[in-house]
Amino acid sequence: MNQLPEDPCMQEIQRLRADYEAKRARSNLDSAGDRRCIRLADIPGTISGDILRLKQNLPDSVDHGDHEIIGDKVRPILNPPPPPELDDDSEELDTILASLPIVDVDSSKRFVKKGKYKSEIRNLLECEG
Structure with a gap:
């Protein structure tokens, strides 16, 4: 199925991709070099919901350490879960x-x-x- 650039569906897909890529580039979600736990609750119209929708960055108060953000409340996590162990189960192809x-x-x-x-x-x- 060959779609032309004038196709409204294709134009919308390209617009949405560009919008997402621009939001992702402005976000600080993956800028932390260290491993830490950030627990977010998806509550629309709050800090946590806006972070998950890339409408807002993580607050400066979570620059270090493990935190949870539920709604508009930001608090440290005292006993964060250990990071998951990632096994590379890919095969020789x-x-x-x-x-x-x-x-x-x-x-x-x-x-x-x-x-x-x-x-x-x-x-x-x-x-x-």
Whole structure:
């Protein structure tokens, strides 16, 4: 399905992407280099809800340490949970990827995902016939 740039749906998608990227660039949510716990409750129209909607940055008072923000109340977390352990469960895909045809994808129009599992590639090949 080839969509033209004049397509109103495609224009809206591009507008929403650009809006999100601009909000994300202005946000300080991922600027902390250290690992810490910030617990946010999604309460619309409050500080916590606005932070989750990228309408407001984290307050300066949470620059250090672990905090929770529920509504408009900001307080330290005394016993934060430990960070989750992230296991890399990806698989070696070089051999199976070599069996796929090389295609050019316009990433401004299509989501481009790097595969992690052989089953993803096998499913793609099965669908392609």
